[in-house]
Amino acid sequence: MKYFKIAFALMFAVISVLESNAQKEVLKSGPMLGPVTLRDASIWLQCKQQAVVQILYKKKDGIDTYTRSEKIQALYENGYTATLHLTDLTPGTTYQYQLKLNNFTVSRPYPLEFTTQAHWQYRKDAPDFSFIAGSCFYINDTEYDRPGKPYGGEYEIIAHMNTTKPDLMIWLGDNTYLREGDYESRSGIYYRNTHTRSLPELQPFLSSTAHYATWDDHDFGPNDSDWTYPLKHHSLDAFKDFWPSESYGAGHTDGITSSFTHSDCQFFMLDGRWYRTVDKENGTILGEQQKYWLKESLLYSTARFKFICVGGQFLSDFAGFENFANYKDERQEILDFLDDNNIKGVVFLTGDRHHSEITKLKTAKGNVFYDVTSSAITSSTYDHSKEPNSLRVPNTMISERNFAVFKVSGDKKNRKLDVIFKNTQGKEVLEYRFEE
Numbered sequence: 001m002k003y004f005k006i007a008f009a010l011m012f013a014v015i016s017v018l019e020s021n022a023q024k025e026v027l028k029s030g031p032m033l034g035p036v037t038l039r040d041a042s043i044w045l046q047c048k049q050q051a052v053v054q055i056l057y058k059k060k061d062g063i064d065t066y067t068r069s070e071k072i073q074a075l076y077e078n079g080y081t082a083t084l085h086l087t088d089l090t091p092g093t094t095y096q097y098q099l100k101l102n103n104f105t106v107s108r109p110y111p112l113e114f115t116t117q118a119h120w121q122y123r124k125d126a127p128d129f130s131f132i133a134g135s136c137f138y139i140n141d142t143e144y145d146r147p148g149k150p151y152g153g154e155y156e157i158i159a160h161m162n163t164t165k166p167d168l169m170i171w172l173g174d175n176t177y178l179r180e181g182d183y184e185s186r187s188g189i190y191y192r193n194t195h196t197r198s199l200p201e202l203q204p205f206l207s208s209t210a211h212y213a214t215w216d217d218h219d220f221g222p223n224d225s226d227w228t229y230p231l232k233h234h235s236l237d238a239f240k241d242f243w244p245s246e247s248y249g250a251g252h253t254d255g256i257t258s259s260f261t262h263s264d265c266q267f268f269m270l271d272g273r274w275y276r277t278v279d280k281e282n283g284t285i286l287g288e289q290q291k292y293w294l295k296e297s298l299l300y301s302t303a304r305f306k307f308i309c310v311g312g313q314f315l316s317d318f319a320g321f322e323n324f325a326n327y328k329d330e331r332q333e334i335l336d337f338l339d340d341n342n343i344k345g346v347v348f349l350t351g352d353r354h355h356s357e358i359t360k361l362k363t364a365k366g367n368v369f370y371d372v373t374s375s376a377i378t379s380s381t382y383d384h385s386k387e388p389n390s391l392r393v394p395n396t397m398i399s400e401r402n403f404a405v406f407k408v409s410g411d412k413k414n415r416k417l418d419v420i421f422k423n424t425q426g427k428e429v430l431e432y433r434f435e436e
Contacts, residue, residue, distance in 0.1 A: 026051050026101050029198040031112065032206035034083065034244030035260060036168075038091040038117045042244040046081045046197060047074040047101065053082045057097035059090070060113055066098065079190040083244040092118035110204045117262065125411045126264035126304070132161055132209075134403040135172035135216070135311070135351020136376030139196045144179050151177075152378045154401050155201040160426030161377075161403055162205040168262060169209050171243075172351035172374060173216025173272070173311035178235075183221050186234040193219075193242045213243040214269040215256060216311030216352050217322070224322060226276040236274075245269075251293025259297060264415070265408060266303035268294060270310040280326045285312070291334070298343050304415050305345040305408065314348040315359040315371035316389040322352060339363045347417070347434070351375045355384045356398040356421055358432055359391045370434060372419060374404040398429055 030045030043055055051074045056066035074082040089095065096113040099106045118127050138152035145151065161169075176196035182188035197206075219239065221229035229235075239256055240248060247258040255274030260267055275287025286294070298306060308314070312322045314334075319325040338346055348371040359371040375381075383399035401424045410416045421430040 027099075027106050028080065028194065029203065030206055031099055031108075032197075033114050033208070033210050035212065035246065036114055036116060036210045038119050039087065039089045041086045041089060041095070041114055041116065042083055042246075043086065043097070043114075044081065044083045044242075044244050045074075045099065046079065046194065046242075049080060050075060051080070051082075051101050052103070053084065054100040054103075055084045055086060055097050056100060057086055057095050060094040060096045078241045079194060079238065081241045089116050091116050108203070108207065110207065112207055114210070120263070126415075128407070128409040129167040129263050130164070130405060130407045131168045131170055131262070132164060132166045132403050132405055133170040133172055133309075133349045133372070133374045134161075134377045135374060136174045136354060136379035137171070137196065138174075138177045138376070138379035139199050141179070141195055144181055151380050154424040155199065155378060157377060157401055157403065157424040157426075158199075158201045158205050160422060160424070162208055163426065164405055164422070166209050166405065169205075169211045170267065170307075170309060170349060171211065171213035172309055172349055173214055174218040174351060174376075174379070175213055175215065175243075177218040177379075178221065183225075183229075183231065183235075186231070186237075189231070189234050189238045190241075193238050197242060211243070212245070212260060212267065212269065213239075214258075214271065214309050214311065215239055215273060217273060220273040225273060226278055227274060228278065229273075232274065251289060251297070253287070253290050253293060255290075257290050257293065261303065263408065264304040264412075265307060266301050266305075267307045267309055268297060270294065270308060272311045282329075283327060284330050285324060285327050286330065291330075294334075295337055298338070298346075299341060303345065304412075305347060305417055306343070307347050307349050309349045311350065311352045313350045313353060313359070313371060313373055315361050315369060315391055316373075316387075317391055318387050318389045320387065335361070335363075335369070338369060339365055339367050342367060346370070347372060349374070353384065354379060354381045356396075356402055356404065356430075357384075357389070358393040358396040358419075359389060360393050361391050368435065372404060374402070374421070376401055377403055393432070396430060396432065400424070400429070402429060 028046040028048045032044040034042030054071045055069040058064045058066045074080045094115040140150045140152045182192040255271035257271045258269045277283030314324045324331040350373045385397045405420045407418045417434040
């Protein structure tokens with residue numbers, strides 16, 4: 001009888017491992033940590049087929065039993081993606097969690113945990129924090145790529161982004177690259193997003209920090225696409241399925257406009273595609289409703305730094321490619337608004353250009369605005385140092401793959417903002433401190 005019980009226990013253990021491994025095969029990518037607030041967190045994942053998904057979570061190193069989230073279905077119409085919202089959390093607390101697929105635990109070879117934002121308001125100085133900003137994330141797909149030298153590469157950069165241990169990641173557009181055969185159909189759009197998101201090198205980084213995103217032309221539609229792109233509602237569905245946020249459509253807009261706060265900073269995630277007109281002379285990139293929301297939001301905001309995130313370069317006065325300078329009246333309208341209202345601490349975060357640089361504008365009134373372009377992470381890069389951007393901070397052009405690490409630090413009387421650019425080997429190639 002004793003040996004029978006031992007054999008039965010071993011058999012049960014083997015079956016459990018096999019079933020667990022089978023469920024692991026159901027997982028396509030993730031989990032990814034989405035927006036995290038003081039009392040809420042979002043966790044995203046993608047399956048290979050329809051599945052029941054659940055998260056078990058508890059305070060790290062605590063004696064509490066696991067709390068179970070609701071069970072939701074990963075369905076075909078959403079690309080088998082699922083986002084679980086964890087609520088009633090404690091501010092400033094680290095949680096660990098387990099992922100359940102079809103009632104079986106799926107493990108990952110790295111910790112699954114997150115930390116809620118601290119409740120500092122009316123209590124103490126705002127916490128220091130860091131974040132990464134970057135754009136242009138091209139993942140090669142030989143069957144569908146153009147012939148010749150691969151356009152993407154040096155994926156080891158993602159490991160260096162991960163070891164930086166930022167509090168959040170800001171994806172500034174071209175987070176995936178729709179190709180011919182992708183942007184002609186809903187299934188193609190979901191295929192491309194799935195292919196990019198399931199990159200093995202990306203998985204540890206997805207779970208290690210909170211991710212926020214806006215888009216640009218390549219994750220919206222064809223190259224240089226605008227409001228006329230006929231499948232943009234499918235792109236919108238896919239973006240919402242792959243990038244969790246509870247504030248899309250802020251200000252009664254139709255695209256992916258959103259906003260969030262972290263510590264004493266606010267991030268305005270603008271949509272530079274949904275309303276973009278073909279006519280540049282008399283047209284718009286942001287559209288009237290989105291501009292109205294942005295202006296009102298900036299007037300309301302008490303944030304120490306106001307990061308305006310959008311795909312194309314804003315401050316550069318070079319009217320080339322897809323820079324805002326091509327839509328000179330709209331660019332000037334926004335600059336006049338910022339200057340007339342003495343909006344302080346404005347930093348534009350932009351991508352698109354396959355190079356990085358810092359642009360600075362000081363107005364006649366003495367207001368200072370910055371634009372930090374961070375590009376590209378894995379896409380090919382170019383040396384644009386001869387571009388006639390008269391507002392470029394000297395010696396800030398970077399023409400190799402890179403990412404930007406921002407650090408917000410100091411007490412409320414001495415709050416500082418710094419940025420360090422790192423290359424594919426994690427080596428610092430530029431450091432800059434912002435001045436008022």
